[in-house]
Amino acid sequence: MKRQEQKRSDLDEQLKEYIAEWRKQRAKEEDELKRLKEKQAKRKITRADEEKRLAQKKKEEEERRQREIEEKKQRDIEEKRRRLEESEKKRQAMMQAMKDQSKKGPNFTITKKDLAGNLSSAQLERNKTKEQLEEEKKISLSFRIKPLEIEGLSIDKLRVKAHELWEAIVKLETEKYDLEERQKRQDYDLKELKERQKQQLRHKALKKGLDPEALTGKYPPKIQVASKYERRVDTRSYDDKKKLFEGGLTDLIKETTEKQWSEQKQQFLGRQKAKLPKWFGERPGKKAGDPESPEGEEDVKAAADDDLEEPQLEADEDEEVEEEEVEEEEEEEEEEEEEEEEEEEEEEEEEEE
Template identity: 85%
Template sequence: MSDEEEYSGSEEEEVEEVVETKPAPKQESRPSIAGEGDPEFIKRQDQKRSDLDEQLKEYINEWRKQRAKEEDELKRLKEKQAKRKVSRAEEEKRLAQKKKEEEERRIREIEEKKQRDIEEKRQRLEEAEKKRQAMVQAMKESSKTGPNFTIQKKSDNFGLSNAQLERNKTKEQLEEEKKISLSIRIKPLSIENLSVDKLRVKAQELWDCIVKLETEKYDLEERQKRQDYDLKELKERQKQQLRHKALKKGLDPEALTGKHPPKIQVASKYERRVDTRSYDDKKKLFEGDLEKLNKDFLEKVWSERTDQFKGRQKTRLPKWFGERPGKKKDEPESPEGEEDVKAEEHEEDDEPAYEPEPEEEEEVVEEEEEEEEEEEEEEEEEEEEEEEE
């Protein structure tokens, strides 16, 4: 069975190769094969070939259908892409048109705003020129009659003076205002179709105008010089008054004439000793450094007293005759022996030995005497009890 399967498999491969290379097998080979082999085997092989041919035909038909579908899908996608390109081009054209209209509208609004600003500035300068002319006229009249006590109202300039407003302006604003002001002040000359006499009259008018302007200029310069002199004189008077005020308060004469107020005096000027401390040191006393100074002073006194206590003269007790009362086991015979032992321990351990003060030594002696008296009393009581027994 396995041999037949192998043979049939090899035969199928051969048939596939033949089908791929030769689409139509020859009819002459079949009779020759039929005459040579088994008729059942030949029949089986023919059946297999026919099945394979039908399967291949089905595959081919299916492939052709799939290919037709893919071509239709590709065609549909190409048509869709072309429509999308057209719609995108129209959308871009519409957006470009809209952007262009917006840009034109923005430029038109900017131009209109500039024109409005120019007109407003022109009107403002015209009003300022009219006010100036009226002020000049009023000044001329007031110089003849007497001083003027009118108070002008302040304009809403956020607390800035006219000079500060002028300084805050840019170069372009100043140039533009200059052009507008000149266009208002300098009026165009209409000298066309004028005779010689009229031209002479016009020239005389211009000459009179120049003389008038130069005269006003000279008057204003002289007035400015006089005002500067008055200001200097007033400042000097103010300084003199401040000097007198400082002297009355007991301060330096130039203490109140500076830009800043004088420093606070933290010591009396009537002290005999001159204070050598700086202003900062004296000022720190009022910021809580007095406690620190007191603390430092106490620590210094404490260190001095401790050094004095450590360097005092030490007193020694007299030697005892016999066994010292209250002596414990492994203790020296005399206080000198205790000191020697302590000195040896100090040399070994490098630790300071504590030596009692004279008062403490007296207390120790009194305690020892009391202990001896108590022991004697106990011994007497024991002896009495023994005698009674």
């Protein structure tokens, strides 16, 4: 019983210690959790302030960007208005000049500079979007159509205003008629110029021996790479024939000539070279201290014979050396055969014993 009570008391003390330790740990965890919650709340407040500040900054940037866009649009509108005003002034000046020159004959001269300028402007017009064209149309109409200010006008002033508008309509109709007549005249001039160009191209084709309508089509004529009277079937490709007729024949002749020259050169360098006889008399290019040249034809012939006989002597010496080597080999073979016979005889004697 005492032992059981002792064990129970020990267990109670251990449990109390464990409970106390657990309570301390729980208190620490609660304090840590409370601190983290406070930190999280502070962070939420800070984040909200930061988001509010960023939203305000973004709003200000958006407003500034919108202002810049509006200012840019306004500047573009003003620039277009200014350009349209300048073009309108130029058009008016051109119309006045055309009226002044209407008594003169048609001008068939077309400068390349004006043609390039017209092409570039036409390309720019094609590249514009529908919105840009609508905007330009509105700007042009706002410049040409002026607003009517008839509020507070009397009957006499209204009559004067109506008369001014009637005169403006008559002026515009007159300009329209003049432009239509000018277009008809320019179309006629262009047709006449095209007909002249066709005539020139026909004459040019006839000079080259082509069909009269060969150069008047949309595409240029094909390159003639062979005669139409040729009966033999050509096995060369179109590219080869085209190269020949574009100047490749000269290159082919040059290549063939160089090949023949190289072959003849190699043949010349590969010939047999014989020693020439020595020069008799005072040889050209002789320097002081050089040995004297042999005099007379006999010396020359002897020298020539010596030069010609030297290779024969060398050949004879080579043949003698080869014969000596063959004889030595035969002697060695005979000695070996004799030694083998002696060995066989000795073996037979040993077997008999």
